[in-house]
Amino acid sequence: MYVAVKGGETAIDNAHRLLADRRRGDRGVADLGLDQIMQQLSLAVDRVMSEGALYDRELAALAIKQARGDMIEAIFLARAYRTTLPRFGYTRPVDTADMQVERRISACFKDLPGGQLLGPTFDYTHRLLDPGLAAGQAPETPAVRAPEQAGMMRVSDFLDQEGLLEPAPEEAAKPVPDDIARTPMIYPLDRDARLQALARGDEGFLLSMAYSTQRGYARSHPFAGEIRIGEVALELDVPELDFPAPLGRIQVTECQMVNQFQGSAKAPPQFTRGYGLVFGQAERKAMAMSLVDRSLRATELGEDLVAPAQDEEFVIAHADNVQATGFVEHLKLPHYVDFQSELDLVRRLRAETGAGDEAAQEDSE
Amino acid sequence: MNMADDAARATGDARAEAMARRDRMAVLARADGKRLRALWTGLSLDPAFEMIRGPETGLATVRGRISGDGAPFNFGDVTVTRASVRLSDGSVGHAYRLGRDLGAARLCAVIDALARDNASATKIDSALVRPLQQAQTQRDARRQAETAATKVDFFTLVRGED
Numbered sequence: 001m002y003v004a005v006k007g008g009e010t011a012i013d014n015a016h017r018l019l020a021d022r023r024r025g026d027r028g029v030a031d032l033g034l035d036q037i038m039q040q041l042s043l044a045v046d047r048v049m050s051e052g053a054l055y056d057r058e059l060a061a062l063a064i065k066q067a068r069g070d071m072i073e074a075i076f077l078a079r080a081y082r083t084t085l086p087r088f089g090y091t092r093p094v095d096t097a098d099m100q101v102e103r104r105i106s107a108c109f110k111d112l113p114g115g116q117l118l119g120p121t122f123d124y125t126h127r128l129l130d131p132g133l134a135a136g137q138a139p140e141t142p143a144v145r146a147p148e149q150a151g152m153m154r155v156s157d158f159l160d161q162e163g164l165l166e167p168a169p170e171e172a173a174k175p176v177p178d179d180i181a182r183t184p185m186i187y188p189l190d191r192d193a194r195l196q197a198l199a200r201g202d203e204g205f206l207l208s209m210a211y212s213t214q215r216g217y218a219r220s221h222p223f224a225g226e227i228r229i230g231e232v233a234l235e236l237d238v239p240e241l242d243f244p245a246p247l248g249r250i251q252v253t254e255c256q257m258v259n260q261f262q263g264s265a266k267a268p269p270q271f272t273r274g275y276g277l278v279f280g281q282a283e284r285k286a287m288a289m290s291l292v293d294r295s296l297r298a299t300e301l302g303e304d305l306v307a308p309a310q311d312e313e314f315v316i317a318h319a320d321n322v323q324a325t326g327f328v329e330h331l332k333l334p335h336y337v338d339f340q341s342e343l344d345l346v347r348r349l350r351a352e353t354g355a356g357d358e359a360a361q362e363d364s365e
Numbered sequence: 366m367n368m369a370d371d372a373a374r375a376t377g378d379a380r381a382e383a384m385a386r387r388d389r390m391a392v393l394a395r396a397d398g399k400r401l402r403a404l405w406t407g408l409s410l411d412p413a414f415e416m417i418r419g420p421e422t423g424l425a426t427v428r429g430r431i432s433g434d435g436a437p438f439n440f441g442d443v444t445v446t447r448a449s450v451r452l453s454d455g456s457v458g459h460a461y462r463l464g465r466d467l468g469a470a471r472l473c474a475v476i477d478a479l480a481r482d483n484a485s486a487t488k489i490d491s492a493l494v495r496p497l498q499q500a501q502t503q504r505d506a507r508r509q510a511e512t513a514a515t516k517v518d519f520f521t522l523v524r525g526e527d
Contacts, residue, residue, distance in 0.1 A: 054444070077509050083422050094427065144511055156434075169435045177428070177436070179439050195431065248395045
């Protein structure tokens with residue numbers, strides 16, 4: 001039952017005023033610029049863009065500043081802003097083979113065309129805190145080397161040549177993909193809708209789900225076939241031009257996970273694939289996404305359903321951190337009337353069973 | 366026969382012109398707003414124009430392909446700003462750019478409209494588009510060289526025979 005009550009306006013105003021003050025902190029410390037966040041906290045910006053499902057570095061930086069670094073709050077702000085804008089259309093699918101690559105590695109093949117390019121990675125660092133960084137030491141300029149001119153084909157393309165890798169689902173089967181931002185999700189989902197939901201899913205949740213498959217809950221024997229990070233060009237078909245309008249470039253992370261598969265009634269023994277594609281530099285998220293994409297294909301591939309990571313509704317319905325935080329955090333809003341009625345109910349039940357009297361007696365003893 | 370040749374040539378010309386326009390728009394879309402305005406000021410062009418649409422900011426939903434080369438799927442939105450203008454001579458120009466820079470989108474549409482005229486296009490390409498393109502190519506080349514320096518060179522350890 002909902003009963004309208006008033007009050008708290010002044011308290012709320014003053015609380016928000018206090019929030020603004022605490023967010024700014026000590027006035028003797030320089031105010032944080034959005035350019036600083038974009039440049040020096042760029043992976044935080046990437047996470048807000050990917051889970052906010054909105055690629056705009058400056059807006060993501062503002063969201064991080066406004067949220068005092070609370071990432072889920074920042075993602076919420078990005079999602080809310082997104083709903084205020086009209087939609088111009090859908091880009092042509094990005095071509096990740098034609099990426100301006102900043103990092104590209106394969107855990108399957110040592111000598112792949114184009115080579116293993118480590119790029120700006122945390123891998124192989126010793127995870128020791130750096131006092132030099134605390135002291136504001138300037139970094140060295142990056143080393144350079146003449147790049148190889150050969151293109152960088154996807155690892156999956158040459159694994160494909162032997163026929164040991166399952167083919168990618170064909171476009172002809174479904175030329176217009178589902179859009180979960182426009183139509184409600186109805187389970188079971190097609191893989192395209194599932195990937196869209198995973199792409200905006202919470203990194204921590206997907207990481208844990210992916211981890212569970214490695215620990216034996218729906219084992220999937222994965223190898224990182226290829227991870228690549230870099231810029232891809234966007235093009236938008238518009239009626240006023242007789243060619244697709246070039247929009248510019250965005251940075252994405254792609255992960256192709258390759259999984260050993262012993263075969264089932266539905267598919268022969270082969271390598272199957274899981275796919276991850278995420279805004280910005282977000283390798284952990286892209287890897288987790290591809291593992292979960294693969295585990296959620298259990299029904300399609302005729303595997304036994306034995307683990308949470310194979311349960312589509314469980315995974316997808318709980319992967320969105322804005323929805324999750326909305327429902328969990330709503331518990332702190334006033335529930336005075338609900339609670340009064342429950343209090344009354346519990347008192348009556350105890351009175352009917354006489355439990356209240358016994359408990360009262362024990363207390364007095 | 367001649368007519369067919371002419372038609373083919375005209376079609377070819379139109380295609381080449383469309384590709385040149387496309388390439389120019391690609392450079393303008395990627396250009397940094399400040400640098401774009403500085404080069405524009407240097408051109409000393411100030412044509413009268415009216416806005417047909419925008420400038421306005423909206424979203425484009427980015428599509429990827431399952432496994433990189435399979436069926437398409439939607440994976441997130443990107444902010445895009447667009448503008449369309451008409452010059453006093455009737456030329457129409459369009460612009461699309463990632464981000465929310467309204468002024469830059471309007472300017473790009475004006476430049477696109479001016480470049481519908483061949484003489485203006487030559488001037489704009491040499492004084493504005495080419496410098497922007499060079500800066501973009503240099504940035505890409507520098508980043509490629511920095512990435513190439515992180516390439517792993519494997520070597521095989523010689524196995525001891527004793």
